[in-house]
Amino acid sequence: MLSTKPSRAAEKLPGRPPWILVLPALAGLAFLVLPLAGLLIRAPWSTIGTRLAEPQVLEALRLSLVTATLATALCLLLGVPLAWLLARVSFRGARLVRALVTVPLVLPPVVGGVALLLVLGRRGLVGGWLYDTFGISLPFTTAGVVLAETFVAMPFLVISVEGALRAADLRYEEAAATLGATRWTIFRRVTLPLVAPGIAAGAILCWARALGEFGATITFAGNFPGRTQTMPLAVYLALETDPEAAIVLSLVLLVVSVLVLAALRDRWVNTT
Amino acid sequence: MSKRSMSKCSMPMRVAVAAGLSLLAAGCGDTGEASGGKTLTVFAAASLTESFTSLGTTFEASHRGVKVRFNFGGSSGLAQQIGQGAPADVFASASPAPMKQVSDESRVFARNRLVIAVPKDDPGKVTKLADLAGPRLKIVVCAEQVPCGAAATKAFAAAGVRVKPASQEQDVRAVLTKVSLGEADAGLVYRTDAKAAAAKVRGIEFPESAKAINDYPIVALPKAPQSALAKEFVQLVLSAQGQAVLAQAGFEPASPG
Numbered sequence: 001m002l003s004t005k006p007s008r009a010a011e012k013l014p015g016r017p018p019w020i021l022v023l024p025a026l027a028g029l030a031f032l033v034l035p036l037a038g039l040l041i042r043a044p045w046s047t048i049g050t051r052l053a054e055p056q057v058l059e060a061l062r063l064s065l066v067t068a069t070l071a072t073a074l075c076l077l078l079g080v081p082l083a084w085l086l087a088r089v090s091f092r093g094a095r096l097v098r099a100l101v102t103v104p105l106v107l108p109p110v111v112g113g114v115a116l117l118l119v120l121g122r123r124g125l126v127g128g129w130l131y132d133t134f135g136i137s138l139p140f141t142t143a144g145v146v147l148a149e150t151f152v153a154m155p156f157l158v159i160s161v162e163g164a165l166r167a168a169d170l171r172y173e174e175a176a177a178t179l180g181a182t183r184w185t186i187f188r189r190v191t192l193p194l195v196a197p198g199i200a201a202g203a204i205l206c207w208a209r210a211l212g213e214f215g216a217t218i219t220f221a222g223n224f225p226g227r228t229q230t231m232p233l234a235v236y237l238a239l240e241t242d243p244e245a246a247i248v249l250s251l252v253l254l255v256v257s258v259l260v261l262a263a264l265r266d267r268w269v270n271t272t
Numbered sequence: 273m274s275k276r277s278m279s280k281c282s283m284p285m286r287v288a289v290a291a292g293l294s295l296l297a298a299g300c301g302d303t304g305e306a307s308g309g310k311t312l313t314v315f316a317a318a319s320l321t322e323s324f325t326s327l328g329t330t331f332e333a334s335h336r337g338v339k340v341r342f343n344f345g346g347s348s349g350l351a352q353q354i355g356q357g358a359p360a361d362v363f364a365s366a367s368p369a370p371m372k373q374v375s376d377e378s379r380v381f382a383r384n385r386l387v388i389a390v391p392k393d394d395p396g397k398v399t400k401l402a403d404l405a406g407p408r409l410k411i412v413v414c415a416e417q418v419p420c421g422a423a424a425t426k427a428f429a430a431a432g433v434r435v436k437p438a439s440q441e442q443d444v445r446a447v448l449t450k451v452s453l454g455e456a457d458a459g460l461v462y463r464t465d466a467k468a469a470a471a472k473v474r475g476i477e478f479p480e481s482a483k484a485i486n487d488y489p490i491v492a493l494p495k496a497p498q499s500a501l502a503k504e505f506v507q508l509v510l511s512a513q514g515q516a517v518l519a520q521a522g523f524e525p526a527s528p529g
Contacts, residue, residue, distance in 0.1 A: 114449065123454040139455045140410065140438040222439025222450070223415060236442060240348045240417040 036254065043251055044244040051248045056225055056234065061252060064230040067142065068210040071149035072157075075206045078150075079157040080199060084187065086158070087165035098162075105155045112151055113219025120147065120220075144221035145228050149210035156209050157202040164198020165191070204264055211257050309337035312501045313359060315350045316342060317366035317488070319384065319444065319464055323521040324364070324509075330517075331508055338501060346443055347371075347419065354493065361502035364490040364509070367419035371489040378489035381509050382523040384462045385485050386423055387475040389451045394474065396457030401431045401478045404458055412447050412456040415440035420447075423484040424460040430483035448473060462486070464522035487526070 044051075051057065085091075086098055104112055120127040122137045130136045138144045172194060176186045192199075214232040221228040223237065231253040238246035312331070316324050321344045328340035343350065343360070351370035354360050364381070365371040371378045390398050396409045404411050413435070414421030421440060428435055438456065441447045447459040452472035466475030490509055492502035508514050515525055 117449075117453050117455060121453055121455045137410075139450075218442055219446070219449070222412065223441060224437065224439050228439065233442075237415050237417045237440075239352075240346070240415075243352070 039247055039250055039254075042244075043247050047244075048248055051245060052252065056229075057249065057252065059226050060229050060231045060234040060249070061256065063142070063145070063226065063228075064211055064232075064253065065256070067145045067149055067230060068207050068213075070146045071153055071210040072203055072207040074146065074150045075154045075157045075210075076199070076203060079154050079202075079206075080161055080192075083158045083161035083165060084191070087162045088191075101158050102155050104152050109152055109213065109215025109217075110219050113148060113216040116148060116151060116216065116220040120144075139220060140222045140224065140228060142221075142227055145217050145230060148216040148220040149213045152213050152216050153206040153209040157199075157206040160202030160205060161195060161199050164195040164202075167198075168194045200264070204261060208257060208261060211253070309339060310498055310501060311339045311341055312361050312498050312505060314340060314342050314362040314364070314505065315354060315358070315360040316344055316362075316364040317347045317350070318344050319366055319462055320344065320364055320488075322468060323517050323523070326517055327505075327508060327514055330513070331505055335501070335504070340505070348373075359497055360493055361496040361498045362490065362492055362505050364488060366488055367422070367486050368489055369419070371491065375491045375493065377494070378491035379506070379510065380487045380526040381490045381506075381514075382488040382518045382526060383485050384464055384488065384523055385481040386420070386427055386460045387463045387466050387477050387481065388458050389448060389461045389466050389469075389473040389475055390458045391451055391454045392472065392474060393454075395454070398458045398476065400476075401427065401480050402433050404435045405433050407436075409457040410438045410455070411435055412439045412441055412450045412459040413437045414444060414447060414460070415442060418443055419486055420444045420460070420462060423486055426484035427460070427478075427480045431478075431480040462522075467522040485524075488523070 082101065086094060086101070107115070117124060117139060119125050120130075120138050122128065122131045122139065127138060130138070138147060168191070172190050173186050176190045177183075181189070212232055213230070214236060217228070217230060218233050218236070223229050223233050225234075231249060235246050235249045235253070238249055314324065314328070321342075324342060324344075328342060331340050332338055343353075343358075347365040347367060347370040350360075350363065351365065351373045354363055354374050363371070363374055363378075365374075365378075366384070368378075388398055388401065388404070390396065396403070396406065398404065398409070403409070413424040416422055416425055420443070439450070441450065441459075444461050444465050447456075447461050448465055448469050450456040451459045451461075452469060461473075461475075463475060463477075466473055490506055492499060492506045496502040509518075519525070
């Protein structure tokens with residue numbers, strides 16, 4: 001099956017890597033890693049144990065993990081078909097749709113949150129109907145957090161999966177079609193397995209983005225411990241009064257996400 | 273320990289902020305800067321945006337060649353920026369706690385009290401603080417970590433009202449957004465905020481707010497690059513003219529005497 005083997009490429013080409021690439025690569029790495037080092041240096045290591053034991057921290061962490069995972073599931077459910085539509089079906093306005101998909105990437109998340117309020121809020125276009133008919137109000141709920149994260153994270157999944165679909169060899173799907181498979185069967189039995197690594201990579205990006213989501217969440221879902229206060233929200237508020245607590249919270253979020261991402265990568269992306 | 277590492281950070285921070293400001297200046301292309309004019313940098317709480325902007329114009333009019341530049345934001349964030357070496361001349365905070373991190377020399381120049389903000393049509397039929405305890409109402413307040421949240425907690429305690437908020441927002445503006453969009457039935461905001469958003473929300477005064485009045489301190493920072501101008505700006509804010517502008521925005525004068 002198609003797989004990404006990062007080690008193979010390095011083995012193939014002989015010769016020393018050119019410094020003109022290596023230097024900026026190292027500078028780029030330093031730029032990404034130094035802020036993390038800053039956090040580690042400033043972390044109040046002596047009190048870290050007692051701070052972590054606070055129930056609010058665990059509550060926020062649990063909520064973050066649960067909502068980011070649910071948001072990723074929702075992104076998969078909606079985003080994979082959307083990516084497929086963009087890559088495999090030619091229709092009028094496909095360019096426009098592709099541009100629209102990336103809107104949440106460009107939109108400041110706080111504006112995204114306001115937009116969600118205007119549509120899904122109690123007096124919003126769709127939310128008003130939900131509230132009047134079923135008595136459902138999404139703002140200030142955990143479901144609201146999941147929706148806000150989904151809104152912000154889905155483009156990452158759609159773009160990755162669409163890229164994988166475009167890179168995949170169409171001949172497998174054509175062969176299946178000549179053998180009489182329906183498009184649904186082809187999607188399920190040929191296309192999905194073919195782009196599985198791309199979907200996994202997209203899902204991981206999506207999960208990571210959802211985990212760090214702040215602006216749309218606090219604007220749409222508000223901030224209440226145990227219900228809508230995810231780690232990034234807890235970090236932001238801790239920063240108001242206790243910067244050291246904010247650093248501890250950020251480190252917890254970083255460590256947990258790095259562990260999860262490393263485990264998933266090994267398991268899904270690099271396997272043959 | 274944190275003090276030392278702070279000072280370590282301060283140089284690059286200062287350079288970065290200075291670079292940012294000069295970029296701003298270049299972007300605005302103002303002529304005062306080019307002809308050797310001075311720039312007074314004022315860090316002020318977000319709730320002072322309207323009144324201080326207007327006082328800044330007054331100050332520029334009476335000081336030829338001087339530009340007043342503002343950095344409005346959450347008071348504790350501003351205090352942290354100043355602590356990290358941001359080149360500020362004047363700092364005006366929305367509560368005493370952030371000011372304490374910066375200076376002990378401050379003077380209270382205004383006071384702000386809480387009001388209940390409700391959407392124009394007031395779906396929750398709120399008239400007094402005790403109404404906010406109603407089980408069916410969606411109430412938003414500021415988080416306790418920010419000054420308006422601490423004041424809300426004090427007001428509820430003074431009134432003996434137990435409120436279960438739907439959300440503890442990060443600042444007053446977020447509370448206003450939720451109320452003005454009708455997502456919340458009521459929220460506690462400062463009187464000045466309710467006044468500024470009068471087109472979208474109605475402010476209801478309540479007597480218990482007297483127990484949770486926020487003092488706004490101001491200081492000309494000791495390390496101010498423009499220390500003479502900084503002192504003059506503080507004088508303007510404390511003057512009758514400055515107090516009139518603040519009163520118009522809904523602030524109360526600092527305690528008499």
